[in-house]
């Protein structure tokens with residue numbers, strides 16, 4: 001079984017051809033064009049700019065894949081239908097609908113979050129169900145229980161900002177470029193994690209929800225107080241703040257995940273989504289899972305941030321269940337739920 005997957009939910013145009021052979025996912029081809037440098041000049045993703053760049057890039061990327069003009073060898077097409085930026089999603093969805101109609105291939109609509117969850121199956125170790133997944137991205141922070149592909153129970157989520165959003169906003173406060181996550185984790189390497197006292201929101205509460213906007217406000221207060229003393233933020237302050245902030249986020253995420261492990265006794269914990277590229281988070285969650293006696297599977301960093309391979313994996317699983325959609329009626333849905 002071989003699938004072509006298309007992902008354009010935000011600022012990456014990504015396509016991949018993945019097959020499922022002898023119970024294993026084989027990545028045959030993948031191409032990705034990141035728009036991050038363009039959006040960095042605006043300090044964040046501009047939806048209309050993202051959509052225009054997807055339009056310019058998608059067909060050359062498709063042609064570079066070496067698929068024959070009639071789509072021979074491809075069994076189905078998978079596309080991210082949401083959630084995401086509607087104008088960006090539409091580019092991928094319209095491209096997939098057209099290919100499905102012209103090639104007469106089945107079309108599978110994939111939820112972007114289901115793609116992130118599926119990315120854990122790209123690791124050498126296959127996660128065993130039930131799986132507890134910590135999904136941390138620019139738009140979502142969720143703890144989910146996965147009993148199988150297609151069976152998801154939401155255990156907790158953020159009540160305000162997502163973890164990635166908090167990284168991006170705090171980076172901006174510190175004068176660091178977009179996207180903030182990689183910048184903060186880089187600066188944190190040079191800083192002291194206990195230098196600045198920051199809150200651990202909702203950590204003492206027994207539920208599995210998160211809140212990161214208070215943490216961002218606490219950083220803002222510290223930055224303003226520092227700016228009243230010095231005109232420009234010093235490098236050492238930025239490093240210490242990056243380290244202290246990263247520590248606060250990681251401690252909160254890991255503690256709540258361990259609490260969820262105690263409540264639902266999963267066989268495997270997975271860490272997925274863009275923020276899972278964070279080295280400190282990866283190491284701390286691995287250690288905590290080892291202590292709790294539960295397996296922990298984290299995909300390679302290239303599958304943490306948005307890509308089409310994860311959409312292909314989720315798409316192959318949906319196609320296996322014959323969950324196909326009509327190419328004439330599929331619409332991008334920016335608020336799609338799992």
Ligand code: KG4
Nearest residue numbers: 137138139164181182274275277278305306
């Ligand atoms: O999953 P993703 O690529 O896109 C969404 O679906 O949102 O996640 C993007 C988010 C951004 O907020 C970015 O700052 C964050 O992932 N991120 C990181 C790191 N790399 C990317 N956050 C913390 N540490 C990182 N190393």
Ligand code: ZN
Nearest residue numbers: 137274305306
């Ligand atoms: Zn994503």
